Amino acid sequence: MQLTNKQKQYLKAEAHPLKPVVLLGANGLTEGVLAEIEIALNHHELIKVKLPGDDREMRHAVVDAIVRETQAINVQLIGKTVILYRPSDDKKITLPKA
Template sequence: MNLTTKQKQYLKGLAHNLKPVVLLGANGLTEGVLAEIDNALQHHELIKVKVPTTDREVKLAIVDAIVRETGAVNVQLIGHNAVLYRQSEEMKIAIPKAR
């Protein structure tokens, strides 16, 4: 799923007040963490994941792996938080239509 700039801006606005739902620990990105992210995306559609590493390339690699494994869209990576979106069957969030 590709999002337009307008759709990403809308989702960023919704995510502003959210707290991170999943925090990566010392073990990094494990199958259990991926399952939890998948579960959270299914339940909420829009989540924040905290990736506590100072190395930007490692952080990007982790977020890319999450996106690849869960089928989510990386809306924003700011600081240690990644904002992820994946539409569920019930469509809880109505995003603006792409033109």
Template sequence: MNLTTKQKQHLKGLAHALKPVVMLGSNGLTEGVLAEIDGALTHHELIKVKVASADREVKNAIVDAIVRETKALKIQQIGHILVLFRQSEEMKIAIPKAK
């Protein structure tokens, strides 16, 4: 699924008020954390994840792994906060139509 810039901006606006639902700690990306992110995406569609890592390369590798394993779209990453979107069967979030 590819989103247009306008659609991504809409999702960023919706994500602004959200708090991170999953926070990665010193243990890094484990199977349990991935399962939690996957469950949160299924339930909410749009979530924030806090990736606490001092090393930028490690943080980017973790973000890439999360996106790959959950099959979610990376909407935005600012500092340690990652915004992910994955549409569920019920389509809880209405996305503007692509023109």
């Protein structure tokens, strides 16, 4: 699923007041963390995940792995926080038309 710029802007605005629901620790991206991200995406559709470390390349690699494993969409990565979106069956968020 591809998002238009208008849809991404809408999701960024919706995510602005949200607090990170998943925090990656020193162990990095583990099976347990991926399971928590799956649960959060199923429940909320739009979540923030806080990433560890100061290495930008490592954060990008972790985000790519999360997106690949969860089939979520990377809406935005700012600093150590990534915004992820994946529509659920009950469609809690209605995206604007293209």
